[in-house]
Amino acid sequence: MSLIEIENIHRSFGSTRALAGASLGIGRGEIVALMGANGAGKSTLVKILSGVQTSDSGSIRMNGRAYAPQTPAAAAALGVVTVHQSTDLVGIPDLTVADALLLNHFVDGRQPFFLTRRSVRRTAATILSEAGFDLPLERRFSELGPADRQLIAIARALSMKAQLLILDEPTASLSTEEAGRLYQTVLGLKARGISVLYISHRTADIAALADRAVVLRGGRDVATFTRPIDFDEAIAAMIGRPLNAARPQARASCGRVVLELRAVQLHRRAQPFDLQVREGEVVAITGVLGAGKSRLLSALFGTHHLAGGEVLLDGRVYAPRDPADAIAAGVVMAAEDRHRSSLMPRDWPGETIAATISLPHLPRWYPKGLMLSGRETREAGKAISRLGIKAQSPGQSIWALSGGNQQKVVLARWEAEPSRLLLLDEPFQGVDVGARQDIIAAIRADRSRATLIATSDTEEALEVADRVLVMDHHSLRPEHQGSAPALLEEHA
Amino acid sequence: MSEISQGEAVAASYHRSTGDVLKDIVRRGAVFLLLAALFVLFTAAQPAFLTLNNLMSVLQAVSVVAIIGAGVTVTLAIGGFDLSVGAVAASSVMAASYAMIVLGFSAWQTVPLVLAFGALVGLVNAFLIVKLKVPDLLATLATMFLLTGLQLIPTAGRSISVGLILPDGTTATGKYDPAFLLIGRSSLFGTVPLPVILMVLVAIALYVLTEHTRFGRLLFATGGNEIATRLAGGNTARIRTIAYVLSGTLAALGGIIVAARVGRGDVSSGASLLMDSVAASLIGFAVLSLKRPNVLGTTVGAVFVGVLLNGLTMLNAPYYTQDFIKGAVLVGALALTYGFSRART
Numbered sequence: 001m002s003l004i005e006i007e008n009i010h011r012s013f014g015s016t017r018a019l020a021g022a023s024l025g026i027g028r029g030e031i032v033a034l035m036g037a038n039g040a041g042k043s044t045l046v047k048i049l050s051g052v053q054t055s056d057s058g059s060i061r062m063n064g065r066a067y068a069p070q071t072p073a074a075a076a077a078l079g080v081v082t083v084h085q086s087t088d089l090v091g092i093p094d095l096t097v098a099d100a101l102l103l104n105h106f107v108d109g110r111q112p113f114f115l116t117r118r119s120v121r122r123t124a125a126t127i128l129s130e131a132g133f134d135l136p137l138e139r140r141f142s143e144l145g146p147a148d149r150q151l152i153a154i155a156r157a158l159s160m161k162a163q164l165l166i167l168d169e170p171t172a173s174l175s176t177e178e179a180g181r182l183y184q185t186v187l188g189l190k191a192r193g194i195s196v197l198y199i200s201h202r203t204a205d206i207a208a209l210a211d212r213a214v215v216l217r218g219g220r221d222v223a224t225f226t227r228p229i230d231f232d233e234a235i236a237a238m239i240g241r242p243l244n245a246a247r248p249q250a251r252a253s254c255g256r257v258v259l260e261l262r263a264v265q266l267h268r269r270a271q272p273f274d275l276q277v278r279e280g281e282v283v284a285i286t287g288v289l290g291a292g293k294s295r296l297l298s299a300l301f302g303t304h305h306l307a308g309g310e311v312l313l314d315g316r317v318y319a320p321r322d323p324a325d326a327i328a329a330g331v332v333m334a335a336e337d338r339h340r341s342s343l344m345p346r347d348w349p350g351e352t353i354a355a356t357i358s359l360p361h362l363p364r365w366y367p368k369g370l371m372l373s374g375r376e377t378r379e380a381g382k383a384i385s386r387l388g389i390k391a392q393s394p395g396q397s398i399w400a401l402s403g404g405n406q407q408k409v410v411l412a413r414w415e416a417e418p419s420r421l422l423l424l425d426e427p428f429q430g431v432d433v434g435a436r437q438d439i440i441a442a443i444r445a446d447r448s449r450a451t452l453i454a455t456s457d458t459e460e461a462l463e464v465a466d467r468v469l470v471m472d473h474h475s476l477r478p479e480h481q482g483s484a485p486a487l488l489e490e491h492a
Numbered sequence: 493m494s495e496i497s498q499g500e501a502v503a504a505s506y507h508r509s510t511g512d513v514l515k516d517i518v519r520r521g522a523v524f525l526l527l528a529a530l531f532v533l534f535t536a537a538q539p540a541f542l543t544l545n546n547l548m549s550v551l552q553a554v555s556v557v558a559i560i561g562a563g564v565t566v567t568l569a570i571g572g573f574d575l576s577v578g579a580v581a582a583s584s585v586m587a588a589s590y591a592m593i594v595l596g597f598s599a600w601q602t603v604p605l606v607l608a609f610g611a612l613v614g615l616v617n618a619f620l621i622v623k624l625k626v627p628d629l630l631a632t633l634a635t636m637f638l639l640t641g642l643q644l645i646p647t648a649g650r651s652i653s654v655g656l657i658l659p660d661g662t663t664a665t666g667k668y669d670p671a672f673l674l675i676g677r678s679s680l681f682g683t684v685p686l687p688v689i690l691m692v693l694v695a696i697a698l699y700v701l702t703e704h705t706r707f708g709r710l711l712f713a714t715g716g717n718e719i720a721t722r723l724a725g726g727n728t729a730r731i732r733t734i735a736y737v738l739s740g741t742l743a744a745l746g747g748i749i750v751a752a753r754v755g756r757g758d759v760s761s762g763a764s765l766l767m768d769s770v771a772a773s774l775i776g777f778a779v780l781s782l783k784r785p786n787v788l789g790t791t792v793g794a795v796f797v798g799v800l801l802n803g804l805t806m807l808n809a810p811y812y813t814q815d816f817i818k819g820a821v822l823v824g825a826l827a828l829t830y831g832f833s834r835a836r837t
Contacts, residue, residue: 322722323725324727327725335723344713344717345716348712348784349709360724360726362706362710366705366706370700370705371705371709
């Protein structure tokens with residue numbers, strides 16, 4: 001018997017239809033994966049289920065009764081709990097793990113008003129042991145990694161007697177090993193009869209967990225796949241056309257060496273390594289979270305120092321003091337987490353597409369200082385048509401775009417002026433398959449520069465790069481004769 | 493395929509009915525509509541309100557607050573806050589008086605000296621904030637205390653006027669330079685007071701600087717996302733330093749105008765300048781419904797408060813209700829800015 005039955009749900013925002021007749025059923029103890037490109041309606045459906053938004057029409061029944069929560073608290077009371085992507089909101093940095101576990105007890109008027117350290121600890125320990133997790137209760141929440149924060153969120157959900165757990169991109173910030181542990185946890189929930197709605201861009205997650213995958217497109221459920229899931233079919237259903245599955249062929253001829261690392265050490269105790277990247281070449285570095293990929297890129301961009309070795313750019317010694325220095329030398333970087341590293345807040349000057357692109361180029365584009373000419377608007381217009389950015393105008397807010405289009409704008413920023421070396425850190429974070437293809441095409445189209453990409457997703461690396469290298473313990477492994485299966489095995 | 497997701501609400505706002513558009517105009521122009529309503533109301537109740545002389549006296553009264561507020565706005569734009577402006581203005585009054593009355597400086601020496609003093613305080617603030625990483629509010633609060641005390645030391649706590657007896661028992665021989673007094677007391681064509689002209693010049697210069705130059709873009713970029721600005725090659729330390737130096741210098745200019753109007757160095761001068769200029773900057777958030785610091789809004793905010801106080805005074809509202817009225821305007825403006833704007837879900 002099914003736990004929850006969603007039928008023909010509609011939801012519009014102005015003239016935009018986010019959901020246009022989506023239906024979905026989840027059985028007891030079933031893990032259902034929700035797939036869909038950015039803008040397919042996944043987040044709206046999740047928001048309706050978790051009581052953040054209401055639907056315009058359609059019905060949801062839970063255990064045979066109508067289900068229409070008005071607030072997240074009401075949804076939780078009915079047994080539907082959402083664990084969100086960003087886990088830093090789960091607790092408060094200066095409080096302990098025990099406090100984080102009890103946060104929802106603190107706001108519940110029925111709980112005792114006076115707290116002692118012992119009572120908090122005891123209740124928290126009970127919650128943890130019921131969930132079957134092991135976490136240090138006295139540790140400060142800010143010292144926990146994302147994987148442990150997620151466990152806290154899940155444990156808290158279980159303490160609220162959740163029947164349906166919604167996991168939104170839970171592995172986005174986890175390493176492969178941590179993701180593996182999360183799989184065990186989720187399968188454990190399933191064994192206890194708890195249903196899981198699992199939202200993810202990662203095929204590995206879905207392959208490991210899902211009993212069934214439902215694909216949303218244009219606000220409607222367009223296909224359902226049962227185990228074993230045919231991902232080529234599923235992705236084709238997601239983007240509405242067959243996926244161009246061909247991997248890029250390593251280009252035979254590349255230009256001269258642009259970037260050369262000689263005996264570079266990221267840490268004093270790390271193995272020294274060498275690396276050469278040539279003009280027109282795209283090199284991807286993969287490895288688990290914390291392997292040192294980001295550190296290498298930020299050292300090349302001047303925000304970190306190398307512990308040893310030498311870097312040559314076009315044959316000359318290159319040691320940038322800060323990003324401004326690096327940019328002047330022709331080295332540019334789109335750092336990971338674009339919200340933090342590249343975008344201005346909503347409603348703040350500089351939040352438009354044009355201003356996002358122009359920020360590093362202002363001195364060159366406006367040498368007199370006054371910003372009266374429409375240079376940035378023209379440049380943004382060019383980028384919009386070249387990269388196929390889905391936007392109404394260069395003056396539109398970047399926050400009106402989907403994740404994939406935001407990332408295209410960030411890429412456009414660094415392609416607006418010629419560069420020698422383009423560094424991209426996790427360029428496909430929160431980017432749907434369709435936009436990913438466009439971004440890959442754009443990265444590979446420009447052969448006047450060298451490109452170095454860091455990504456923890458091996459498949460992405462194989463898709464975009466001529467050469468894939470693996471980083472481990474802050475050092476590059478000796479050159480891989482990288483056939484795809486070998487790489488995938490390594491990470492399985 | 494339609495692109496929706498995070499931007500749903502924003503995208504939706506591009507297709508809206510005429511009713512929504514009207515609501516939007518009312519929201520953006522609320523401060524101007526209220527200002528117009530005040531004019532009609534006050535003129536109806538007291539015809540003397542709408543005379544050129546009275547309007548100029550309103551502008552003269554708010555000029556110092558508007559100039560200092562413009563500096564505060566710049567520090568708000570970089571995501572900081574300058575609490576020391578009131579103390580800088582007050583110590584500038586003392587410094588100008590001391591320079592002329594005790595040291596016998598001329599106007600041409602005094603004005604650059606006092607402006608340099610303001611810039612120096614800005615540099616000290618920037619050193620604390622940028623180099624030592626003291627949070628903005630705490631750093632400028634500390635310099636505020638420091639200056640409030642410092643200005644009392646040279647004269648042993650006395651106000652500075654002609655014939656001041658110095659701590660060592662001698663009598664000061666200097667006097668206010670008449671040229672200096674012109675800054676506060678002269679008018680263009682006998683109608684537009686010089687402080688009003690200074691206010692307009694400062695407002696235009698800072699408006700252009702913050703809204704239409706690449707430096708202005710970098711100011712707001714630093715305040716919006718400092719990491720992103722640095723990763724885009726911006727020198728955020730320098731930008732923040734310039735913002736505090738600008739704020740300190742403008743506060744000193746405000747102090748010069750006060751000194752030139754009053755003609756003496758009162759230890760209590762400038763007591764309300766901090767609150768008034770901060771209030772003007774915050775009321776400015778509501779102007780055009782920008783929800784962010786902006787120089788134009790700050791100037792309009794200062795004028796709005798000035799018009800309200802002047803009108804009420806002409807209607808015989810007692811002076812002691814002034815702070816209450818300012819507070820009420822600030823509460824209303826903030827509610828307008830944050831509360832009644834369209835909620836984004």
